[in-house]
Amino acid sequence: MKRGIIAVVIIAAALAGIMFILNKNKAKNEEQTAVVAVQNAAVAVRADVADIREVNAQYVANGVFAPKQEVKLAAEAGGRVVKVFVDEGDFVRAGQTLAIVNGDKQTVTVNNAQAVYDNAKSELARFENAYATGGVTQQQVEQARLQLENAKNNLRSAQISASDVNVTASFAGVVNRRAIEPGSYVNAGTEMFEIVNVSTLKLMVNVDEKNIGQVKTGQSVRVESAVLPDQKFNGVVKFIAPKADASLNFPVELEIRNNANNDLKAGMYGTAYFGGEGVVNVLTVPRTAFVGSVSSNQVFVVDNGKAVLKQVVAGRSFGDYIEIISGIEQGTQVVTSGQINLLDGTPIEIIK
Known part of the structure; x- marks a missing residue:
């Protein structure tokens, strides 16, 4: 019985000793952690000084x-290329003929349109004479007049198409590219030349x-x-x-x-x-001093070991330096790296 009591006392004393040592180590660890936290509270940054610098004003x-002028000339009418008068590198004048496309089909179309026009003209004259004697109605005369107008428009369209067989330069310049050769067949819209001035x-x-x-x-x-x-x-x-x-x-x-x-x-x-x-001599800071980009017009300045966010007015860009119109004065320290880790009032440590 006595031995049992002694054993219990010894075990209790041992447990008490262990608990005392653990508590003591815990307090020591907490103290060390607090010291480290204080030491690490300052964010490491780099800084430079806002200063008057001599910069190139340009x-x-x-x-x-x-x-200034560039155009790609395309065929306006289909046909076989008969002649090409220019080559790549040649200088051409405005209105100069560059190539001729076979216009046989266009000539036939013009002749047919001319025949239809002449017939419509004769028909209108005949109807007008008949109307004077009461042989036809006013409506028939108007229809004949409309047919003549349509025939006239078709003839004009055919004549324009026939004139499109001559490919001409729209302005003076140099032939940069020639995409056709004599004998090649082109459709309307086929690129033929590139002219540049x-x-x-x-x-x-x-x-x-x-x-x-x-x-x-x-x-x-x-x-x-x-x-x-x-x-x-x-x-x-x-x-x-x-x-x-x-x-x-x-x-x-x-x-x-x-x-x-x-x-x-x-x-x-x-x-x-x-x-x-x-x-010129202007007040500048490094471009890297701006938070995000120059357009933000914000920089962190060093004030009693803390980073203080300042609103500035940025001016001209001089490569690596930006003009400061207002917001800070000459001699002010500005943070140039590490801004991503900063808030207004964050403690900082300047490193070289």
Whole structure:
């Protein structure tokens, strides 16, 4: 009995000791966890300073040259090609005949239409004479007059179709493609030639919303092509889209006069330089400082170890830097990476 009591006491003491040790370890773990939580409360970010920087005042945009005029000439009447007067690369004048399609069928159609017209004309004269003596009614005369009008329209249509056998250039340009040969048969609508005019070209570029205010219709713009590094061309702004695309860019069309040798070719890449070549001093921040995109006009600034969300007014784009019109001052630290983990007032730790 006495031994049993001693055993119970020993077991109870052992359990009490185990519980004491467990509780002590738990308190220590909780204390360490609290310390780690405090240490990890600050989000690691990178930062830069809003500063006055010397930047190039020009805005640069790229595009592809396209011909001002381009047309694909198709046959307007079916037949066999009799003659082709031009080849690819030839310069053609407006109204110049490029090819002739056999017009025998069209000539027969014209002759038939002419015969029907002459007969309808005679019939109307006969009915009018008969009407004067009471031989026919007014309704019969009107029907004869209607038949003459229909015959006249058919004759005119046949004459137009007969004239379509001559394929002519609608404007001066260069034959970029010839799709026919003498002896080939074409149907109405068959493509025969592609004519392009590269004496004047178009360059379509996109200008973002921050710089579109600098662009005006009629403005002169310096244009260059990497293929012709020693030559510079002058472009004139002909069109500014009244509506931006999904990326908040405005399509702008420039018109460029080619040189005497037409060295600029449609399909080449071109670069347009808007504005002067001088430099300006403006307050800027890195493009990466903006939350989401520049259009958000929001940046996180560093204030007493915390990230504070600020609303700013962004100006012109200068490559990696964006002009700040208002919202923050020179010397303000702005967060440039890690914004995805931040809320207004989040503690931060700046890393190099």
